[in-house]
Amino acid sequence: MQLNQVNLSYVPREDRLLLRINTLEGAEFRFWLTRAVVARMVAGLAHSEEVQMGSETQQWTNPALQQALEQFDREVASEGASASSPPSSPFCARFEAKASHYPLGQQPLLVVKVEISPRDRHAALTLTLASGQTLSINLNAGMVSSINRLLCDILKGADWNLTHCAVRRPALRMAGTETQH
Template sequence: MELHQIQLTYQPEEDRVLWRTSFRADDGSLQEIRAWLTRRMTGQLWGGLVEVMERQVALDKPHAAHARSDIVGMEHHASVDAMRESGSFGSAFQEDVAGFPLGAAPFLVTTVNFGQEAGKPIRMNLVPTEGHGFEVALPAQVLHGFCSLLRDAVAKADWDLELELPGASAPGGGVLN
């Protein structure tokens, strides 16, 4: 299955973030998987994301491992800017799905496991308490877009969570000596 779109939206009536991921199946049909993220799980997910992004820099650029926090921040800015310029953030989430492989009702994510290898997309395996979860592989640019969407959803939730990326302060905001 080929990743098509990701949407993260805060749902106040549930006090959760709804994660919708759509995929193109081998036959070309659009399939969607839905999952709930609680405040607690979102905080844990964020910590894991930061850790794997920094570790990925060390895997992909061992000579620059000492600057991995700064590199994550620079990659984040460049990726999000590129996605904005391409219109990726402005596209509406496609609602015309052919099916829901794990059911139309979102499942509650209770664990997230990460997988990574040098030169490959980071994999996230979302696991519910019972039943099947799903794994999604996110190339670096998509992963940074995901982080941006998650930060936006959490800001709307007003959960008092600080989702900061290392080295991701606004460009030009530092002091040079």
């Protein structure tokens, strides 16, 4: 199963997030995410993002460079999940609801547990449903950042007081070649 698009929306009447995932094969999955599940998900995504950034970067000590890299990361992440993203982007605001089948049914299923296992170049996202079924999805570094950004943007309207959305690049240092003034 390959992801095509991911969509998140807050449903005030349910006080839950609706997660919709469609695949390149034309399948759509729909899930309800509660506040508790989202809190664990955001914390896990933030941790995965830090692990992935730490494994892909060299270590630097220049504070100006550190600040520039953090700003770049924020801009890339926000562009990846913006309304102006092309429809072919997995994280665009315009979700293409053209599913040919719904393997778990058309009604959203309640997620009771979420696990995120960070790796060097990806993270494994495992959703456990109330029925006991599990769905595992491998997310590359860009997907982790984009889903994290989507969640943080959606949570602004949910009034859930979750504070895990401030993700920072790990401290960067480059040994031996940098001059300090």
